[in-house]
Amino acid sequence: MPKIIGSTLAEHREHVRTQLFGALSRLMTESGFDAVSLADIAAAAGVGRTSVYNHFPDKESLLISFIEHETSKYVADLRASLADVEDPEKQLRVYVREQINLKTVYHLAPGPDLRSVVSHGTQLRLRDHVSQVAELLAAILRAGIASGRLPDQDVSAVVPLINSCLSGRTFPENEPDRSRAIDATESFVLRAVGLREGVLTPA
Template sequence: MPKIQGRTLTEHRARVRRQVFEAFAELVADRPYDQVTLAEIASAAGVSRTAIYNHFPDKESIVLAFAADETDRYLEELDDALDGVEDPVAGLRIYVEHHLRMRQSLHFGLGPALYGVLSADSMVEIRKHVRLVERAVRALLHQGMAAGVFQVEDVDTTIALIHATLQVGPAVEADAAASFVLRAVGVR
């Protein structure tokens, strides 16, 4: 009988999932996703190769659970950062700064590496997480447009351009990126 890590089975499962996510992130940081095996993930997570199947049936299910976990964490922290903020300019600045800060602890860059190796169904699931993040910035843009402080002709294109801007390297400071994004939506 495997040893339970935690006081309850629920706590054990959460701990194992966290260990698997951390191992997965470390392994795909070193080499491409398609070169990482489920056995390597299990070993790096400190769980047996057979025990990992109690939590994840395959490597794609790890990716999907990992993406859901990262999206949930991102949105929870964004909601906290935006709590009580009514000014759309301040909100968009917070969004940009939050995105850049979270990029250091989350794995936003993993998406493009998965495009050719995940099944079509899994890519649809990954895209759902992207849309959740887009929904947050979409709400801020609409709020600013309604208040007359943002000039946006095409919201979808603006969101894509904002996120492209946020893919900059660490040399660009959050304040400079926020100022650039705000100028792009007509804030001078």
């Protein structure tokens, strides 16, 4: 019988899942999701291969649980960051910066895009989690339109355009280049949704 880590079976299961999530993240960063096996992940996590199947029947099930975990945490953190911010412009600034600083699991690795190497069913599940983040941005835009701070616009069309802008480029790691790039992107997004540079509220 495998050794139980923690005072309860629930704590043991949570510990094993955390170890597997960390191993999956590291291996995807190094090699890409398609290049690693469940056995590789188990070995990197220090978990017996047969024990993994008590938690996940296959690699894609592990991936979905990992993304659920990461997305839930990110959405909760983003909601907390937005909780005391009422002005739509300032909410957009928060959203832009949080998205830029997010190291998304969809682009962790060398190799093919993650969504191109998983099954159709898993692609749909991945899309569900992306939509949680997109809905937060949509809510910000709708509130801005309702308040008159933003011009009326097709929110469903604008949201993917903004997110593509944020996820489609690499930002420098060194300062001051990183801050300059983030500031420029922030201003671009604000202007794109109808907030003119001359009337922007200081951050």
